[in-house]
Amino acid sequence: MCGIVGIYLKNEKLKESLGSLLSKMLINMGSRGPDSAGFAIYKKEDENKYKYSICINDLSYEDFKERINKHINAELNKNSDHVIIKTSSKPSEVLKIIKNYFSEVSIVGYGRSIEIFKQVGDPADVVKRFNLEGFSGSHAIGHTRMATESAITTDGSHPYSTGEDECLVHNGSLSNHNNLRRKLKKNGVNFNSENDTEVAAGYISNNLSNQKNLKKTLEDSLNDLDGFYTFITGTREGFAVLRDEIACKPAVIAETEDYVAIASEFQAMAHLPKVNSAKIFEPEPGKVYSWGN
Numbered sequence: 001m002c003g004i005v006g007i008y009l010k011n012e013k014l015k016e017s018l019g020s021l022l023s024k025m026l027i028n029m030g031s032r033g034p035d036s037a038g039f040a041i042y043k044k045e046d047e048n049k050y051k052y053s054i055c056i057n058d059l060s061y062e063d064f065k066e067r068i069n070k071h072i073n074a075e076l077n078k079n080s081d082h083v084i085i086k087t088s089s090k091p092s093e094v095l096k097i098i099k100n101y102f103s104e105v106s107i108v109g110y111g112r113s114i115e116i117f118k119q120v121g122d123p124a125d126v127v128k129r130f131n132l133e134g135f136s137g138s139h140a141i142g143h144t145r146m147a148t149e150s151a152i153t154t155d156g157s158h159p160y161s162t163g164e165d166e167c168l169v170h171n172g173s174l175s176n177h178n179n180l181r182r183k184l185k186k187n188g189v190n191f192n193s194e195n196d197t198e199v200a201a202g203y204i205s206n207n208l209s210n211q212k213n214l215k216k217t218l219e220d221s222l223n224d225l226d227g228f229y230t231f232i233t234g235t236r237e238g239f240a241v242l243r244d245e246i247a248c249k250p251a252v253i254a255e256t257e258d259y260v261a262i263a264s265e266f267q268a269m270a271h272l273p274k275v276n277s278a279k280i281f282e283p284e285p286g287k288v289y290s291w292g293n
Contacts, residue, residue, distance in 0.1 A: 002158075002171045003029025003123075003144040003264045004251075006232045006239050007272075008291045011258040014273075019135030021272060023127045025261070026142045028268040030123040032171075033144030036157040037126040038118025040109065040167045040234050043137035045086075052085040052094055053108040053116040053161075055154050064105070071097045080129045082108070082117050091164065106155055106192060111165030113236045118143075118157040139292065141234045143169035153193075160198040162189060163205030165236035170197040171264055172229030172249045180225070200225060204233060218242045218288045230283075232262060238292015247285035254278040260291050 005025040009015055018041070026037055045051075056064050061078050068074065072094060074087035087094065091110055098107055109116035117130045123144045127133070143158035159167040174180075177196035180203060185191070189202040203224065207217040214233065218240060221231075230249040231242045241262055243251055254261045254269050256278045261269045269275055283289050 001032050001146050003032035003268070004142070004169045004171045004230060004232055005029055005263045005268050006139070006141040006169075006234070006241070006261065008139040008238050008260045009258070010260070014258060015138060016136045018137045018140055020133045022135075022140045022142055023132040024271045025263060025268045026127055026132070026144060027124045028270070029144040029264060032264055033146045034122055035147045035152045036118065036120045036145045036154070037123035037143065038116065038157045038159055039130075039132060039140055039142035040114055040116045040159045040161070041135050041137045041140045042113045042165075042234065042236065043115070043135075044113050044236075047112060049086050049088050050091060050094070050110060050112055051115060052087075052098075052110040053114070054083045054085060054098070055106040055108050055118075056081055056083055057104060057106065057154070059102075059104050064102070067101065068097075071101065079117065079131070081119070082130070084115055109159070109161030109167055111236065114161065114165045114167065114234070116159055116161055116167060118159065119154055120152055120157065139234070139238055141167065141169050141232045141239055148173060155193040156195050158197055159234070160195070160201040162191075162198065162202040163208060166201070166205050166208065167234045168197060168201040168204060169232050170200055170229055172227055172244070174200060174225055174227035174229065176226040196227075200229070200231065214240050214293050215288050215290060222286055230264070235293055238290065240288055240290040240293060241283055242288050243283050243285050245286040251283050252280065253283055253289070254280050
């Protein structure tokens with residue numbers, strides 16, 4: 001059992017409040033996932049620069065800063081044990097440098113808009129550690145984890161990102177993830193954990209890279225992914241939601257003229273503005289719902 005949340009803002013006036021809205025959603029899902037928590041924030045900034053979300057683990061920030069500046073010209077922003085690298089250097093160059101010279105750190109995600117933060121611990125502590133309430137942006141997704149498929153580590157925490165400005169949170173379990181992981185590795189998809197959700201994220205990224213759109217990719221997943229699941233997939237433009245055809249993993253959506261929110265339970269959204277007048281419904285089994293894409 002895990003908790004998933006997401007919010008997409010239709011009203012730009014709410015963008016400064018995105019972090020505050022999401023933080024309460026994550027905290028309210030703490031009962032569904034006390035082991036770790038994480039979130040992805042989307043915020044469009046300089047179109048000419050990429051952002052790389054890095055967990056430096058036990059490496060000191062000063063050491064990381066000194067070493068990375070020998071390889072690329074970048075702006076660094078530290079947040080707890082995560083560092084956001086902003087640079088005009090292309091992903092192929094930066095990802096290769098980090099892989100070759102920084103084996104002790106973890107690449108959490110990258111893109112022009114996305115920033116990902118995740119850590120072991122109670123969701124309320126994780127929210128406070130990264131000062132989620134202070135974030136602004138256009139949309140975000142988050143996750144609270146009760147570990148079932150892999151160890152309680154940062155690498156085992158959600159969201160997972162295996163492509164540019166793409167990420168996934170997931171409540172459920174996949175039974176064919178080991179076979180699918182082997183197939184995806186042959187296609188060049190890299191994995192940092194044994195978590196089944198990372199395999200689902202890799203599946204989505206691989207299909208999108210092969211000219212499939214997000215809706216088609218998620219529809220195909222109903223045949224290709226075995227298990228019980230509810231997905232929230234984040235992209236640069238918005239997010240999409242899918243429950244498997246049996247739909248035993250709960251989800252509820254609240255939509256107003258100002259936002260769309262999704263969570264495993266309504267209590268995660270009870271604090272949202274005008275939620276009492278929102279259109280509230282459960283997503284139908286096997287149907288893709290998408291906003292912004």
